[in-house]
Amino acid sequence: MTVTNPHALALVQGHAMPTQNRDGGVAAPVIHTAVPQGHGVVETRDFKIRARDVNVFYGDKQALFDVALDIPAKSVTAFIGPSGCGKSTFLRCINRMNDTIPSARVQGAIEIDGADVNAKSVDPVVLRSRVGMVFQKPNPFPKTIFENVAYGPKIHGIASRKDELEAIVESSLKKAGLWNEVADRLHQPGTGLSGGQQQRLVIARAIAVSPEVILMDEPCSALDPIATAKIEELIDELRSQFCIVIVTHSMAQAARVSQKTAFFHLGKLVESGPTEEMFTNPRDSRTQDYITGRFG
Amino acid sequence: MTDAAINAGAGPREQGPRPALSAAEARLKKRYRSEMWFKAQGVAAIVVAMIFLVVLVGRIVAQGYTTFETHSISVPVYLNPDRIDRSALDGVNYDYIVAEAVMKKLNIQDDDLGTTSGKVMDLVSRDLGFQLLDKIKADPSVIGKTIEVTGPVKADADLYYKGEIKRSTAEEDRKLDNQQLAWLDQLEKSGTVKGGFNVNFFTRSDSTEPEQAGVLGAVVGSALMLIITALIAVPVGVMAAVYLEEFAPKNRWTDVIEVNINNLAAVPSIVYGLLGLALFINWLHVPRSSPLVGGLVLALMALPTVIIATRSALKAVPPSIREAALGVGASKAQTVFHHVLPLAMPGVMTGAILSLAHALGETAPLLMIGMVSFVPGVPEGFTGASTVLPVQVFIWENASERAFHERTAAAILVLLVFMIVMNAAAVILRRRFERRW
Numbered sequence: 001m002t003v004t005n006p007h008a009l010a011l012v013q014g015h016a017m018p019t020q021n022r023d024g025g026v027a028a029p030v031i032h033t034a035v036p037q038g039h040g041v042v043e044t045r046d047f048k049i050r051a052r053d054v055n056v057f058y059g060d061k062q063a064l065f066d067v068a069l070d071i072p073a074k075s076v077t078a079f080i081g082p083s084g085c086g087k088s089t090f091l092r093c094i095n096r097m098n099d100t101i102p103s104a105r106v107q108g109a110i111e112i113d114g115a116d117v118n119a120k121s122v123d124p125v126v127l128r129s130r131v132g133m134v135f136q137k138p139n140p141f142p143k144t145i146f147e148n149v150a151y152g153p154k155i156h157g158i159a160s161r162k163d164e165l166e167a168i169v170e171s172s173l174k175k176a177g178l179w180n181e182v183a184d185r186l187h188q189p190g191t192g193l194s195g196g197q198q199q200r201l202v203i204a205r206a207i208a209v210s211p212e213v214i215l216m217d218e219p220c221s222a223l224d225p226i227a228t229a230k231i232e233e234l235i236d237e238l239r240s241q242f243c244i245v246i247v248t249h250s251m252a253q254a255a256r257v258s259q260k261t262a263f264f265h266l267g268k269l270v271e272s273g274p275t276e277e278m279f280t281n282p283r284d285s286r287t288q289d290y291i292t293g294r295f296g
Numbered sequence: 297m298t299d300a301a302i303n304a305g306a307g308p309r310e311q312g313p314r315p316a317l318s319a320a321e322a323r324l325k326k327r328y329r330s331e332m333w334f335k336a337q338g339v340a341a342i343v344v345a346m347i348f349l350v351v352l353v354g355r356i357v358a359q360g361y362t363t364f365e366t367h368s369i370s371v372p373v374y375l376n377p378d379r380i381d382r383s384a385l386d387g388v389n390y391d392y393i394v395a396e397a398v399m400k401k402l403n404i405q406d407d408d409l410g411t412t413s414g415k416v417m418d419l420v421s422r423d424l425g426f427q428l429l430d431k432i433k434a435d436p437s438v439i440g441k442t443i444e445v446t447g448p449v450k451a452d453a454d455l456y457y458k459g460e461i462k463r464s465t466a467e468e469d470r471k472l473d474n475q476q477l478a479w480l481d482q483l484e485k486s487g488t489v490k491g492g493f494n495v496n497f498f499t500r501s502d503s504t505e506p507e508q509a510g511v512l513g514a515v516v517g518s519a520l521m522l523i524i525t526a527l528i529a530v531p532v533g534v535m536a537a538v539y540l541e542e543f544a545p546k547n548r549w550t551d552v553i554e555v556n557i558n559n560l561a562a563v564p565s566i567v568y569g570l571l572g573l574a575l576f577i578n579w580l581h582v583p584r585s586s587p588l589v590g591g592l593v594l595a596l597m598a599l600p601t602v603i604i605a606t607r608s609a610l611k612a613v614p615p616s617i618r619e620a621a622l623g624v625g626a627s628k629a630q631t632v633f634h635h636v637l638p639l640a641m642p643g644v645m646t647g648a649i650l651s652l653a654h655a656l657g658e659t660a661p662l663l664m665i666g667m668v669s670f671v672p673g674v675p676e677g678f679t680g681a682s683t684v685l686p687v688q689v690f691i692w693e694n695a696s697e698r699a700f701h702e703r704t705a706a707a708i709l710v711l712l713v714f715m716i717v718m719n720a721a722a723v724i725l726r727r728r729f730e731r732r733w
Contacts, residue, residue: 100618102546132623139619139620141621142617155626155627202620205624206623209625
């Protein structure tokens with residue numbers, strides 16, 4: 001399959017450039033050889049998350065209708081759609097954050113590596129250590145930068161000795177591209193950082209527990225364009241190690257960072273597929289309307 | 297003038313919109329006028345409140361400040377061995393021995409009926425006699441020697457020195473006759489009586505003699521009682537609030553509990569006194585009039601307030617923090633105790649201390665559990681008989697001696713200072729905890 005829309009091609013290729021030119025402060029080994037040059041890679045990869053017949057109710061109101069979606073490992077999957085379409089709801093099903101909402105009810109199967117996350121035997125606390133989450137508004141704990149990152153490893157018993165913790169904090173902050181900016185003030189409050197730095201701190205916090213999946217709920221909606229660009233770079237880099245699912249309002253962002261895109265509308269998954277294909281050749285007219293800005 | 301301004305502003309415009317503009321401006325003016333009016337009302341309300349406060353505190357201070365000055369008398373007392381029966385030291389009339397010493401200072405003799413010595417005894421506190429007894433008991437060899445004792449003058453004499461009993465009052469209308477006033481003048485002139493700070497008021501407990509009465513017992517009683525209240529109300533209240541707010545399912549039962557807690561906060565405090573009487577004294581046989589039972593009753597009373605304050609502090613913690621903690625895989629309890637509760641702590645502290653300060657000033661429930669009794673001493677631990685500051689105020693207010701009047705006001709001042717200290721502690725704790733984050 002070939003990319004027919006030159007604009008989309010520019011978007012897709014454009015994101016790869018800064019990745020390669022990034023300064024060496026970030027230690028994570030970016031496997032550039034593995035960067036897909038086309039969407040075809042997506043299909044050849046294993047699926048990390050499989051969702052079937054997912055229905056979600058908030059009280060009497062049904063928020064999601066029979067969603068079925070496969071999310072590939074080690075790549076970025078974007079959920080797009082107008083406000084209230086259920087994309088965040090679906091995202092929160094993956095790490096069972098909807099459990100915290102008393103009126104929420106989730107039906108259907110969501111499997112990570114073949115194991116249903118809603119099974120009785122699955123402890124949501126353990127699940128959330130495997131499936132990290134980054135929220136719309138940067139929400140660092142009102143503690144020091146070090147404590148923010150060290151908290152997860154501490155409670156999960158990944159590290160208890162101080163030097164182990166320090167090593168995890170350093171590598172997580174490096175992976176999140178924040179180390180150079182905060183190395184000399186690890187013991188100052190995380191809330192004193194700028195919005196973009198806070199969001200990267202939150203990503204470092206999520207990485208610190210070595211999750212398999214990172215869920216991002218509109219991670220850039222509270223950030224300025226420069227901070228957004230940094231986060232997008234970071235997402236692109238992290239995808240070599242994690243399965244990333246991102247909810248975004250910005251179609252340009254979805255085009256820039258994701259390999260697979262799913263379009264939600266009125267609680268239904270309208271269409272999903274390789275990103276270039278979605279943006280250049282949508283199958284459904286509603287997708288067409290949305291990405292061309294006719295509604296939403 | 298305003299027309300001119302409008303016209304000037306609308307000059308470059310077309311003729312058309314001018315009426316609309318002036319109507320808008322009139323509306324705007326009206327809005328500003330009503331805003332001014334509301335502001336003025338607000339300022340007036342504050343002024344009225346401040347006047348009330350100033351009058352209240354000013355009156356108490358004006359009435360009470362004289363307590364902090366008192367007059368004491370120092371006399372050399374000859375411990376006449378003929379008057380002191382070594383076999384019955386407690387039975388000796390030490391007051392008379394003191395009166396003798398004072399009469400010697402005044403160069404007067406007692407008459408046969410003892411009228412003069414009786415009048416002199418009315419001027420000097422019995423405290424000096426008690427001091428003699430203590431000294432003899434400590435060292436019997438002082439009998440036969442002359443020793444110097446210093447003690448307060450009688451409350452009425454003190455009032456005369458402070459100008460509250462006036463010579464201009466008709467002799468039969470005052471407690472001291474002209475003769476006694478002359479003696480007091482003479483004693484002051486000779487330097488035997490000196491004014492000074494009323495230390496006794498802070499180092500003594502309640503007494504039937506105003507000049508010997510102090511607030512120490514009441515202050516200690518209040519402190520012990522508050523410790524009990526704090527130890528029960530704060531942990532129980534905070535944990536109850538944490539459970540209700542963070543863990544409890546939201547159903548009809550928790551709704552019922554919530555409504556009842558809110559109602560309990562509004563129950564008249566005397567009802568808690570009755571409950572305490574029935575529950576703690578009649579059923580559990582907690583010693584009555586003790587800081588323990590007082591603290592238990594006040595803990596019952598403070599509990600709803602602590603719960604409500606803690607719940608609102610927990611509610612004020614942004615949900616993003618909870619999500620953040622849950623998102624990295626913290627359990628519900630870890631989320632609450634590592635993140636939510638520490639963030640709510642300043643609010644919890646403030647609520648707890650303010651409800652304790654409220655409990656500190658509470659009198660009515662304590663009347664029901666026997667705390668309104670004369671306790672001439674510092675309470676012996678949590679189960680000893682005790683009085684507390686507001687009850688002390690209540691008792692002194694009912695006393696007939698005039699000198700207790702000023703002591704009532706002074707005790708209120710001590711209570712106010714106690715409360716200001718607690719409220720300041722609330723503010724400081726709040727700042728300290730907020731800085732930590």
